[in-house]
Amino acid sequence: MSSVVRIRLWSTDPNNLNYVVSQIMDIAKKAGVRIKGPIPLPVKRLAIPVPRLPHGEGSKVWDRWELRIHKRLIDVEANEHVIRQIMRVRVPENVYIEIEIKRR
Numbered sequence: 764m765s766s767v768v769r770i771r772l773w774s775t776d777p778n779n780l781n782y783v784v785s786q787i788m789d790i791a792k793k794a795g796v797r798i799k800g801p802i803p804l805p806v807k808r809l810a811i812p813v814p815r816l817p818h819g820e821g822s823k824v825w826d827r828w829e830l831r832i833h834k835r836l837i838d839v840e841a842n843e844h845v846i847r848q849i850m851r852v853r854v855p856e857n858v859y860i861e862i863e864i865k866r867r
Contacts, residue, residue: 780858786853794845
């Protein structure tokens, strides 16, 4: 019975996210295991309207602050050696990783 490791990554900085994804892909390719991905998931946009400070009389003026969350999904064939190397990857502090083992 074979297993698959599903790796979910998300970050507000797409450059750091792509850097971590490329490291994981290199590890999997060097080991010769099957991989699917990276699958880009839809970007989540969080928009927050904030009122500006009032400067005298007049209509209210609003600023819009936006936070974008970029996501990627990678499926890697479960191999103990590969998983250990993936766990050693240096991850920037604004990139979050979730690893799940699935049975086929």
